[in-house]
Each structure stands twice: as structure tokens, then as C-alpha cells.
Amino acid sequence: MTVINATSIDEVVTALREYPAARLLQGGTDVMVEVNLNRTGVGDVIALRRVSELRRWHVDDESRIMRLGAGVPYAELERSPLCDLLPALAEAARTVGSPQIRAAGSLGGNLGTCSPAGDGLPVLSACDAVVHLQGSTGSRDVSIHDFMLGVKRNARRPDELITAVSIPLTRGFQGYAKVGTRNAMVISVASACLVHDSEGGSVRLAFGAVAPTVVRARVAESWLADALSLRGPLAVTPRIAQEFGRRAAMECAPIDDHRSTAAYRRHAVAVLAERLLLRAASSNASGGDAR
Numbered sequence: 164m165t166v167i168n169a170t171s172i173d174e175v176v177t178a179l180r181e182y183p184a185a186r187l188l189q190g191g192t193d194v195m196v197e198v199n200l201n202r203t204g205v206g207d208v209i210a211l212r213r214v215s216e217l218r219r220w221h222v223d224d225e226s227r228i229m230r231l232g233a234g235v236p237y238a239e240l241e242r243s244p245l246c247d248l249l250p251a252l253a254e255a256a257r258t259v260g261s262p263q264i265r266a267a268g269s270l271g272g273n274l275g276t277c278s279p280a281g282d283g284l285p286v287l288s289a290c291d292a293v294v295h296l297q298g299s300t301g302s303r304d305v306s307i308h309d310f311m312l313g314v315k316r317n318a319r320r321p322d323e324l325i326t327a328v329s330i331p332l333t334r335g336f337q338g339y340a341k342v343g344t345r346n347a348m349v350i351s352v353a354s355a356c357l358v359h360d361s362e363g364g365s366v367r368l369a370f371g372a373v374a375p376t377v378v379r380a381r382v383a384e385s386w387l388a389d390a391l392s393l394r395g396p397l398a399v400t401p402r403i404a405q406e407f408g409r410r411a412a413m414e415c416a417p418i419d420d421h422r423s424t425a426a427y428r429r430h431a432v433a434v435l436a437e438r439l440l441l442r443a444a445s446s447n448a449s450g451g452d453a454r
């Protein structure tokens with residue numbers, strides 16, 4: 164077993180070329196669980212913790228796009244200043260595990276594992292994020308919608324690492340909500356992220372844990388766009404919110420498993436979507452804004 168403590172992205176790429184079967188290790192909160200369960204053995208490891216480039220973020224003032232390093236831990240996402248710029252991601256981060264898990268775990272690891280229940284992933288979908296990858300033949304950018312392929316399957320090639328995600332910043336409400344079997348330290352039974360871009364005139368909704376991968380509720384989104392004006396404050400009635408939730412739930416493909424039944428999951432996503440839309444409307448009414 165070889166452990167490479169890389170200190171730059173270039174070193175990681177070189178190490179991946181030399182050790183193509185090596186495991187990338189950021190916070191280790193998924194990898195170590197697998198190792199402890201003895202599903203994978205340890206094997207060669209490329210540790211990313213000392214790669215400071217992966218823990219940086221910045222906002223391009225002109226495009227208003229945030230570039231967020233793959234290794235930024237949840238503990239930083241949930242705090243100011245990042246929580247003010249990306250409120251839904253902060254809400255999702257606060258639901259991940261315990262403070263210890265959030266101090267180590269990262270969005271890059273969430274994307275690497277690509278569980279349908281990963282809490283960061285519906286937010287990235289609702290924000291139309293782009294995933295940046297770097298490999299031995301160069302870099303490429305993949306839309307989050309093309310990156311997540313299925314249960315624990317993504318579009319990363321074996322010689323690549325995820326360097327960052329780009330997230331367009333929007334004005335308007337953003338929210339994340341999750342249903343689990345208890346209130347804390349819980350994997351989602353169902354989760355939802357809603358982003359209202361009040362300048363661009365769109366409401367975007369994504370669900371986690373209710374299909375093999377994250378679902379964008381595009382049919383419900385377009386129904387809502389026909390039902391009311393999405394520019395500026397949202398004039399949502401309880402009836403519209405309920406119908407939005409009902410339609411969105413039809414776009415999911417939940418399963419029965421040890422955490423929940425498919426029927427409960429479908430009910431839960433309808434309620435989550437309805438409540439998030441009502442929250443978006445009341446945040447507009449009280450002059451609230453994501454930023």
C-alpha cells in the first residue's frame with residue numbers, strides 16, 4: 164500500500180497516472196466507512212488534504228459565478244461568508260452528519276461518492292452547477308446534470324480528479340429541506356432544494372434520495388412558469404404551491420428500502436416542494452433575499 168500526500172493538483176494528476184487504481188482521499192468520511200466495512204480493502208491512496216488549491220473559493224465579480232474548490236469542508240460552507248452567498252448549500256451542509264463529519268467532509272467527496280442521498284447534490288442541480296475535472300490529458304467542465312449518472316456512478320474518468328464546482332449566484336430565495344428518520348445525523352429519506360432566480364425569472368427544484376440519482380423537476384418548473392410570473396416577488400397561493408408539489412412528486416422514481424417506502428417518499432417530496440415554494444413567496448413578501 165502506497166500513500167501519496169500530494170500538495171498540488173499537478174502532483175495529484177501525476178500520481179493518478181502512476182497509480183491508476185489509487186483511491187483519492189479528501190475528508191475520508193465515505194472512504195473510511197468503506198474501508199472499515201472491508202468492502203474495498205485499503206489499496207493505494209492519494210491524500211488530497213494538503214492540496215490547498217482544492218480548499219480555495221472565489222467569486223468572479225463580472226459573471227457572478229462562484230468557483231468553489233472540491234475540498235472546501237462543510238464546516239466552511241455553513242458559515243459566513245459562504246452561507247450568505249450560497250444559502251441553500253449552507254442549509255444542506257448543516258444537515259450533514261455531525262460537526263466532526265462536517266469538519267472533514269467535502270462537496271468533492273459527495274460528488275465522488277455520488278449517492279442519490281448526498282445532501283450537496285440536489286443543491287448543485289438546482290443551481291445548475293458545473294463540475295471541473297483535471298486529468299492527465301487536460302481539464303474539462305461537465306454540467307452537474309451530465310455528471311451524476313446513477314447510484315454511486317458519475318462521469319469522472321479514473322485518471323481525473325474533481326478540482327472545483329462553479330455555481331452561478333442568483334438573487335432571490337434559496338432553500339434546502341430534508342426528511343429523515345430522526346432530526347440529526349441522518350441520511351435523507353427525501354430531500355429537496357428550491358432556487359428562485361428573481362432576476363432571471365426562474366424557479367428550479369431538485370430532489371435527492373427519490374430516484375437512482377438526483378432529479379430535476381423540470382415539468383413542475385415549467386408548469387409554475389406558465390402559472391405565474393417568476394420575475395420579482397412570487398405571488399404564490401396555497402393552491403398553486405400544493406399543485407406544484409403534487410406535479411413535482413410525479414417526476415420522482417422512489418423505491419422501498421430499509422429507510423422508507425416509495426409511497427412515503429413520494430408524499431414527502433410533494434410536501435417539501437410545497438413548503439419550499441411557500442417559504443420562497445413569504446421571503447419575497449418580507450423583503451427577504453438570498454443575498
Ligand SMILES: Cc1cc2nc3c(=O)[nH]c(=O)nc-3n(C[C@H](O)[C@H](O)[C@H](O)COP(=O)(O)OP(=O)(O)OC[C@H]3O[C@@H](n4cnc5c(N)ncnc54)[C@H](O)[C@@H]3O)c2cc1C
Nearest residue numbers: 189190191192193194259260268269272273275281282325
Ligand atoms: C457518520 C457519517 C454521517 C454522514 N452523514 C451524511 C449526511 O448527512 N449527508 C451526506 O450527504 N453525507 C453524509 N455522510 C457521507 C460523507 O460525509 C459525505 O458524502 C462527504 O461529502 C464525503 O466527503 P469526503 O471529503 O469525506 O470524501 P472522501 O471520503 O474523502 O471521498 C469520497 C469519495 O469521493 C472521492 N473523492 C474525494 N475527493 C475527490 C476529488 N477531489 N476528486 C475526485 N474524487 C474525489 C473519493 O475517492 C471517494 O470515492 C456521512 C458519513 C458519515 C461517516
